[in-house]
Amino acid sequence: MATHTAAPVTDDMRDHAALLTSYGPAVAKVVTGLMEIAEGEWTAQQTSDLLAVFGGLNDGHDDLLALIAAVVQRLGNPATNPGLRELTPRRAQHIRSLTRQYAAYDTDFAPRGLLCEAAGTADLDCPHPTD
Structure with a gap:
């Protein structure tokens, strides 16, 4: 290609x-x-792979969106980010709660289906109804 x-x-x-x-x-x-x-400059197959990796992998656990959510959750946890320990416990707990919610929303609400369909459409090895 x-x-x-x-x-x-x-x-x-x-x-x-x-x-x-x-x-x-x-x-x-x-x-x-x-x-x-x-x-x-990408081929159609490389484009398909990139779209899938960004957020269109079917399981939603191995794409970049999932990695970003995991990093955000780690940053927001005083147990894994010592920088938050200088905050009051109440502030640190609030940050942890917000970042956990963010990670959960990524799992539940990220529009992975759109990128999954785009990736599948760019994959020349897969038949598509637009052909």
Whole structure:
């Protein structure tokens, strides 16, 4: 399968990425990876794989959305993030509750079906009704 020249990313996307990189080196690495994907030239199969990995895997436990939710939950837990221990116990507990809710919402409400369908549609090995 041939790759095709990708359209350049928009100035808005570049500005958004630049803003996010100001939050530190770890976030900058994530942003750099996302921009490499955005600027990449991908085959239909590679596009299918990327869409699935972003949030379209059927089980919803092995995609990037699930990983982000797990990281958020870890950041919000004083037992795994010692930085929260400098807060009052009540504040730390509130943060833990909010991040646990976020992780639960990811599992229950993330629109994985849309990316799953998009990934399946881009997979040339699968028949699709739009053909």
